[in-house]
Amino acid sequence: MKPAMMEYYAPTGLGEAATLLAEAAEDGGKVIAGGQSLIPMMNFRLVRPPVLIDLGGVAELTSVQVSNSHLSLGAMVTTATVASSEQVRRSWPLLAHAATWVGHDQIRNRGTVGGSVVHADPSAEMPAVMLLADARLEVRSATASRTVDAADFFWGYLSTSLEEDEILVRLTLEVPPTGTRWGFCEFAQRHGDFAEAGAACLLPPGGRPRVVTFGAADRPFRATETESVLVAGPAVDEKRLRRAVSGDAAREGITDRTKVRLLGTMVQRAVAMARDQQV
Template sequence: MKPAMMEYYAPTGLDEAATLLAEAAADGGKVIAGGQSLIPMMNFRLVRPPVLIDLGGVAELTSMEVTGSHLSLGAMVTTATVASSSLVRRDWPLLAHAATWVGHDQIRNRGTVGGSVVHADPSAEMPAAMLLADARLEVRSATGSRTVDAADFFWGYMSTALEEDEILVRLSLEIPPPGTRWGFREFAQRHGDFAEAGAACLLPPGGRPRVVAFGAADRPFRAAETESALAADPAADAETLRRAVSRDAEQAGVADRAKIRLLAAMVLRAAAMARD
């Protein structure tokens, strides 16, 4: 199928894009980043935006730099860039590794970090990575800008704190301290498919472990019970971690016991990778 008829705009600046969206948002206008999620939905006519605002020409959204103790990513940075960047590999290797799990080469070359985060598929890698990183998300509208913590951004299945007239501009991730160990694992039926369950783990030296689970609930979630188990005993045995993951999953609304077992297996593998 083909998308419904629409008006198409290709702004070259962020202010121009925000102004266009302010005028179109009330009628269902949308911005498009890499289009790897929105275009298929438009082709199937699941969404029919009367106005489409292409952010591909907004150069200020493609920057990537280290500012002080933070890695700053423009929302239009592609996942392929994240996966291959020596800067990301040096300062946030888990993020670079997670990006390699996103779809296939064609999808990573077009799909953007910001687009994945805004789409908020609960099985996607980039939202999970942002939650793990305690990222801060800068969003902009025609009337101003604000910053949202990743913990407050994901509201539910493909639902976020982003208002209809707002554009995600930048993602800021605090760089983990030297010596931080990490692990990332996910399971999918076929390479490139969305994960049925996945986990990411950070073990900072002298700090509280961070564990995020994804693919099982309506959004990625911090596994607080699992984090506490690892904080109490970094070498916690498999059964202890399985029980902790089960409690975390139930608190996140996961009722399927098979899904919880699969999620526990991914957490165990991510933790083992971090501890090796």
């Protein structure tokens, strides 16, 4: 099928885009980024936005900035850039690695980090890493700006705290301290498919470990019991690790035992990877 008819706008500035969205949002108007999720949904008539506001010409949304302490990505930075940018690879190697798991070349070349985060597919890699990093998400409407922590952003299946008239502008991640160990693992039927289960971990030297799993619930979630087990470092007893993952899964209401076992394996492999990977 083809999408229903719509009006199309191509603003060149963020203010103009926000004003257009303010006028269109009430009737279901949307911004479009890479179109890799929105266009298929429109083709299937799952959504019928009467107005599309293309963010492709908004240059303010495409920059990658890095300092000693922070990595900052414009919402329109493509997943391909996240995967290949030297700045990202040096400051946040886990993020660059995770981006290589998003779909295929064609998807990564068009799809954006902001689009993926706003779309909030529970199996998607970028939301999981943003939660792991506790990224700060800058959003704005025609009249106001605010910052949302990733922990408060993902509400459920394809659902976030973003208002209909708001645009995600920028995602900022604190750079992990030198010596931080990291691991990432996911299982999909074929490389490039959405993950059936996945895990990412960050083990800062002397700091609180962070573990996020994705693909198993209606949104990515922090595995806090697993984090507690990893306080002693990545060389942890596997049975203990799996018990902790099961505890986290139970608290999230995941009852499918195959899924829980798969999650356990993903966490175990991410932690094993962290023994060798260091920022």
